Amino acid sequence: MVKRRNLLVGSLGLPMLPLFAAGCSQGGGESNPYLLGNYAPVDGEFTHTDLQVTGTIPAELEGRFLRNGPNPVGADPSDHHWFVGRGMVHGMRLRDGKAEWYRNRYVGGASPNTNVIGHAGRTMAIVESGGMTQDMSYVLDSVGDNTSIGTGYTAHPKYDPRTGELHAMCYDWANLRDHVRYVVVDANGEWADETEIPLPGMPMIHDMSLTENYAVIFDLPVTLSFVALGTGASFPFRWDNEYEPRVGLLPRGGSAEDIIWRGITQNYAYHPMNAYEDAAGNVVIDIVRYDRMFESDVYGPFGDSQPRLDRWTINPRDEVGANVVKEETIDERPQEFPRCHPDLNGQPYQYGYTVASANNTFPGIYKHDLRTGQATQHDMGAGRHSAEPVFIPKEGSTAEDDGYLMTFVYDAGKDTSELVILDAQDMSRPAIAQVHIPSRVPYGFHGNWVPDTIVGPTT
Numbered sequence: 001m002v003k004r005r006n007l008l009v010g011s012l013g014l015p016m017l018p019l020f021a022a023g024c025s026q027g028g029g030e031s032n033p034y035l036l037g038n039y040a041p042v043d044g045e046f047t048h049t050d051l052q053v054t055g056t057i058p059a060e061l062e063g064r065f066l067r068n069g070p071n072p073v074g075a076d077p078s079d080h081h082w083f084v085g086r087g088m089v090h091g092m093r094l095r096d097g098k099a100e101w102y103r104n105r106y107v108g109g110a111s112p113n114t115n116v117i118g119h120a121g122r123t124m125a126i127v128e129s130g131g132m133t134q135d136m137s138y139v140l141d142s143v144g145d146n147t148s149i150g151t152g153y154t155a156h157p158k159y160d161p162r163t164g165e166l167h168a169m170c171y172d173w174a175n176l177r178d179h180v181r182y183v184v185v186d187a188n189g190e191w192a193d194e195t196e197i198p199l200p201g202m203p204m205i206h207d208m209s210l211t212e213n214y215a216v217i218f219d220l221p222v223t224l225s226f227v228a229l230g231t232g233a234s235f236p237f238r239w240d241n242e243y244e245p246r247v248g249l250l251p252r253g254g255s256a257e258d259i260i261w262r263g264i265t266q267n268y269a270y271h272p273m274n275a276y277e278d279a280a281g282n283v284v285i286d287i288v289r290y291d292r293m294f295e296s297d298v299y300g301p302f303g304d305s306q307p308r309l310d311r312w313t314i315n316p317r318d319e320v321g322a323n324v325v326k327e328e329t330i331d332e333r334p335q336e337f338p339r340c341h342p343d344l345n346g347q348p349y350q351y352g353y354t355v356a357s358a359n360n361t362f363p364g365i366y367k368h369d370l371r372t373g374q375a376t377q378h379d380m381g382a383g384r385h386s387a388e389p390v391f392i393p394k395e396g397s398t399a400e401d402d403g404y405l406m407t408f409v410y411d412a413g414k415d416t417s418e419l420v421i422l423d424a425q426d427m428s429r430p431a432i433a434q435v436h437i438p439s440r441v442p443y444g445f446h447g448n449w450v451p452d453t454i455v456g457p458t459t
């Protein structure tokens with residue numbers, strides 16, 4: 001572990017920071033698929049309080065469903081990348097079986113656009129590209145930079161349900177070309193520890209996995225392209241055929257010299273569903289994998305290959321044949337945005353949830369039984385498209401899948417969106433509740449159910 005340093009953002013003199021710049025020029029979006037349909041930004045901030053509900057909102061749900069994503073008004077279609085644009089958080093407040101409000105608000109400060117979490121009494125908008133984490137009020141007004149965490153966080157901290165800590169793999173702005181940092185934020189929301197990890201280059205590291213004994217590093221062949229930077233591309237990461245892909249196991253509490261590296265076939269992965277250690281001590285990672293990324297499609301993730309659900313098993317012991325990751329396919333169907341029971345993060349689990357992906361849209365939700373290999377699904381219906389499914393356990397539940405799946409759904413026929421609540425135990429059942437929003441929630445990235453017990457309405 002190393003002492004906290006003053007991180008010098010932009011020490012390489014990069015021409016644009018944060019890397020996923022929010023600045024855009026004028027354009028119509030006629031040809032760029034990531035500006036069409038429900039990828040298009042909405043044209044304002046709305047507050048809706050008189051919300052029509054179909055079905056019944058479970059009375060036990062008291063809190064907010066929050067989701068972050070870019071809202072790139074004025075983007076240039078000749079250069080626009082889906083990951084770029086001012087962050088906008090969409091939120092729905094539920095209480096006593098009612099939907100009290102829907103709000104969408106631009107994120108202030110560096111405008112982090114990728115995820116929004118509730119932790120230690122704070123609502124935080126986050127991104128991996130180097131900008132400060134932004135604190136938001138209960139009603140989603142931006143209230144300032146979060147200086148407790150510091151500059152250059154991530155979009156995907158991993159919550160450890162046993163300790164209440166957040167674990168994150170972050171860029172190292174002082175050594176951007178060849179390092180990342182493993183950062184631990186404690187249960188009080190304060191920076192607690194940091195480990196410097198040297199790498200052969202600057203890969204795009206979007207997420208990490210956490211198990212009982214390891215932090216997992218995905219060192220995969222999408223790297224910062226100085227050619228793309230030189231041409232002024234809004235998003236400068238590209239497929240790198242020369243970069244050797246590997247996965248690293250950093251023993252928790254250890255240092256970079258302790259990392260166990262294992263080779264893997266060429267691929268890119270943004271999002272693990274979960275990871276754990278099996279009875280033999282192997283690290284098992286369920287993850288959404290692409291064969292190629294940003295090789296020819298430089299606007300977004302879906303043009304070069306389709307994402308599938310894989311299982312990667314890593315033997316950390318020094319045995320014959322243990323030098324590579326064992327790869328298996330769980331489900332070949334295109335899918336993304338995996339989630340699981342939040343209290344089982346880093347531990348053995350049975351159920352995971354993803355959104356189906358088809359032609360740049362998201363027509364349904366898959367539920368995977370990882371013990372039987374069976375999958376069930378919930379189709380959203382004609383012209384209706386889902387987003388990341390967030391699992392919320394029922395109060396007092398004992399079965400792992402006894403809970404709700406919550407997501408925003410876009411209805412192309414009405415050009416409006418809904419908050420949809422599903423019964424996770426019965427995917428064939430119609431939605432428990434649909435909260436109809438008079439405006440649209442564009443396809444975005446990540447969010448969470450933040451109960452009032454985590455972040456209350458006085459904040």
Ligand SMILES: [Fe+2]
Pocket residue numbers: 114155156206270271445446
């Ligand atoms: Fe992500």
